[in-house]
Amino acid sequence: MTVTPEATIADARERIDALDDRIIGLIQERMAVSAVVQQTRIASGGRRVHLAREMEILGRYREALGKPGTPLAMTLLELCRGRI
């Protein structure tokens, strides 16, 4: 039996949708964990934002994903701690 291009595309799109669901879930989990760090720091007299840590994160994403990794990490940081 031959697999049609339409079937291959439909199958791959289902896998993409499943991956996106997992990615969104992981982002929501990241937001919750980040909120714990921020609330704990604020409650103990610190600031919400920690720029040195953010630079580390931007570097990790850039190293793993190349140049587009930087704006991706910036968007994640904005989701997690709001705009600065």
Ligand SMILES: C=C(O[C@@H]1C=C(C(=O)O)C=C[C@H]1O)C(=O)O
């Ligand atoms: C979660 C933290 O607080 C803030 C949020 C960050 C994040 O979401 O990764 C990183 C640095 C901070 O600006 C942290 O300092 O680790």
